[in-house]
Amino acid sequence: MSTVSYALADSATMLRRQLIRMMRYPSLTVMLVAMPIVFLLLFVYVFGGTLGAGLGGAGDGAAGGRAEYINYVTPAIILMTITSIVQGTMISVAMDMTEGIIDRFRTMAIARVSVLTGHVLGSLIQAVLAITAVLGVALLIGFRPTASPVEWLALAGVLVMMAFAFIWLSVALGLSSKSVESSSNVGLPLILLPFLGSGFVPTDSMPTALRWFAEYQPFTPLIETIRGLLMGTPIGNNAVIAIGWCAAITLGGYLWAKKLFNRESTR
Amino acid sequence: MTTPSQPAITATGLRRSFGDHVVLDGIDLDVPRGTVFSLLGANGAGKTTTVKILSTLIRAGGGTATVAGHDVSTAPDAVRAAIGVTGQFSAVDNLLNGQENLFLMADLHHLGRAGRRRAADLLDQFDLAEAARKPVSTYSGGMRRRLDLAMTLVASPEVIFLDEPTTGLDPRSRRAMWQIVRDLVAGGVTVFLTTQYLDEADELADRIAVLDHGRIVAEGTPGELKRRIPGGHIELRFAGPADLEAAERAMAQTPSRGVAEPQTPSRGVAEPQATRDTDTLALRVPHDGSLGALKALIDRLDAHAVAVDSLSVHTPDLDDVFLALTGNPRPEAAGGNPRPDAETGNPRPEKVATP
Numbered sequence: 001m002s003t004v005s006y007a008l009a010d011s012a013t014m015l016r017r018q019l020i021r022m023m024r025y026p027s028l029t030v031m032l033v034a035m036p037i038v039f040l041l042l043f044v045y046v047f048g049g050t051l052g053a054g055l056g057g058a059g060d061g062a063a064g065g066r067a068e069y070i071n072y073v074t075p076a077i078i079l080m081t082i083t084s085i086v087q088g089t090m091i092s093v094a095m096d097m098t099e100g101i102i103d104r105f106r107t108m109a110i111a112r113v114s115v116l117t118g119h120v121l122g123s124l125i126q127a128v129l130a131i132t133a134v135l136g137v138a139l140l141i142g143f144r145p146t147a148s149p150v151e152w153l154a155l156a157g158v159l160v161m162m163a164f165a166f167i168w169l170s171v172a173l174g175l176s177s178k179s180v181e182s183s184s185n186v187g188l189p190l191i192l193l194p195f196l197g198s199g200f201v202p203t204d205s206m207p208t209a210l211r212w213f214a215e216y217q218p219f220t221p222l223i224e225t226i227r228g229l230l231m232g233t234p235i236g237n238n239a240v241i242a243i244g245w246c247a248a249i250t251l252g253g254y255l256w257a258k259k260l261f262n263r264e265s266t267r
Numbered sequence: 268m269t270t271p272s273q274p275a276i277t278a279t280g281l282r283r284s285f286g287d288h289v290v291l292d293g294i295d296l297d298v299p300r301g302t303v304f305s306l307l308g309a310n311g312a313g314k315t316t317t318v319k320i321l322s323t324l325i326r327a328g329g330g331t332a333t334v335a336g337h338d339v340s341t342a343p344d345a346v347r348a349a350i351g352v353t354g355q356f357s358a359v360d361n362l363l364n365g366q367e368n369l370f371l372m373a374d375l376h377h378l379g380r381a382g383r384r385r386a387a388d389l390l391d392q393f394d395l396a397e398a399a400r401k402p403v404s405t406y407s408g409g410m411r412r413r414l415d416l417a418m419t420l421v422a423s424p425e426v427i428f429l430d431e432p433t434t435g436l437d438p439r440s441r442r443a444m445w446q447i448v449r450d451l452v453a454g455g456v457t458v459f460l461t462t463q464y465l466d467e468a469d470e471l472a473d474r475i476a477v478l479d480h481g482r483i484v485a486e487g488t489p490g491e492l493k494r495r496i497p498g499g500h501i502e503l504r505f506a507g508p509a510d511l512e513a514a515e516r517a518m519a520q521t522p523s524r525g526v527a528e529p530q531t532p533s534r535g536v537a538e539p540q541a542t543r544d545t546d547t548l549a550l551r552v553p554h555d556g557s558l559g560a561l562k563a564l565i566d567r568l569d570a571h572a573v574a575v576d577s578l579s580v581h582t583p584d585l586d587d588v589f590l591a592l593t594g595n596p597r598p599e600a601a602g603g604n605p606r607p608d609a610e611t612g613n614p615r616p617e618k619v620a621t622p
Contacts, residue, residue, distance in 0.1 A: 017367075
């Protein structure tokens with residue numbers, strides 16, 4: 001077998017390890033999937049009536065506002081699902097690095113990166129399941145997307161691309177944290193950033209400085225791309241910018257993670 | 268492939284520092300194939316650092332090393348393909364069960380179906396078949412260590428590093444681990460063993476190097492090391508203080524033929540005079556281990572009509588070696604990591620007689 005096929009075979013083995021670990025320790029996955037669903041319900045039923053009325057659409061009273069707001073906020077919640085899943089990636093990578101078996105892997109003639117790709121692929125599967133669950137709940141409570149089959153397909157591709165990018169970034173963040181405890185903090189900005197963008201309210205309702213930040217931070221073009229595909233709102237150059245951000249985050253995260261993993265074991 | 272005449276492990280001037288702290292200060296090693304080499308030292312002496320360098324986990328700060336004929340710094344993957352490492356910290360996946368851990372190793376070595384069979388054989392061989400489907404987190408310390416070693420053996424490595432393989436194990440698990448190591452060597456594998464237990468090195472090793480503060484202070488077979496140090500004695504125990512004093516008086520007289528001073532009292536470790544321990548009502552008499560000397564001693568006690576409660580013969584062991592070579596009383600005492608058995612500070616009795 002060639003080097004590439006060894007790397008693929010080792011990655012598949014490590015993915016199997018990861019899937020077994022996820023099934024043995026399901027509470028983390030459950031929590032990570034539940035969080036965006038709780039946010040969805042919170043934003044739709046608690047804030048939705050008022051926020052929806054503020055969107056200035058055809059909303060008629062609180063119920064009309066809520067119906068409109070669920071269509072507005074679901075794309076942001078979907079992106080939040082990804083940032084929620086990658087919190088788990090950070091914790092499980094940091095936890096894994098404290099285990100003696102990682103040193104065993106380092107002394108074996110395997111494709112080293114497969115230790116990381118196992119985590120990446122595992123998290124990707126988690127993300128796909130979680131997004132499906134969130135979309136299902138959203139549809140149940142009144143989310144009415146206008147996407148065509150082609151747009152759904154494009155959406156799937158875009159979401160996998162985004163998840164891939166943030167997962168690689170969080171693998172690096174998990175490797176960089178000194179302990180499991182600190183790894184659960186480094187991901188906090190990823191949870192907060194969607195709020196400081198166009199995810200929950202339109203950016204033109206924000207004060208100037210914040211609006212400027214909101215329009216240029218990476219989450220806004222990602223949300224606008226998801227929203228455009230689902231709801232038919234104009235995407236403009238957001239798709240291109242989103243792809244650019246994802247490529248940059250993926251590459252940066254991958255290279256950083258690889259460098260961190262190859263540094264000397266300090267245990 | 269390397270030829271059998273090549274050594275399994277060599278090292279020349281191996282050095283490593285962590286910051287300002289020099290951990291390895293130039294060590295040389297030469298381990299022939301198919302032998303057990305033991306690196307003996309207290310905690311912090313540099314044993315684990317040596318294993319980490321030789322197993323490609325960390326780089327040497329200076330010097331060169333080869334394992335199975337490959338240079339550890341320029342051909343780490345070739346080294347990795349030839350070795351197995353069972354570290355001091357358990358290198359098993361706690362969320363997987365025993366069988367899954369072994370399958371994981373088999374798959375990473377691309378062994379296919381043969382790997383599954385090998386895993387099943389190892390589960391049987393290491394007495395883990397019953398627990399194969401239980402999560403490793405429920406395993407006892409001994410089971411965990413056996414699984415750890417079994418995982419190392421899935422790919423049949425040429426050279427195996429065992430870093431303190433019995434630390435924290437109960438006496439029975441220790442003996443089981445020793446037997447496993449003996450079986451491995453019988454199968455032609457080279458074992459590089461680090462330990463802080465002198466008796467373990469004594470039991471298993473063909474050659475021993477004593478590591479102290481990053482330097483090898485002595486190297487040789489267990490027998491050679493023991494010969495360098497005097498320490499043999501006979502211990503007499505008494506029913507009461509009066510007997511002890513009577514015996515001491517008898518011994519204080521001109522030594523008779525045979526109850527010899529140590530053969531090589533060069534380092535002044537063992538005392539030529541009998542020493543008493545009033546608390547335990549014991550008297551230690553220097554002794555060369557010969558039957559004649561023992562008979563002479565008993566005759567002499569008879570002649571003075573001393574009632575002896577019990578008598579035991581102690582040959583010099585590696586405890587004495589360690590004391591003399593490193594200035595530390597015992598590695599356990601220095602490391603603060605008590606061994607589960609052999610808590611007494613005395614050398615092991617070889618045989619005990621009750622006259």
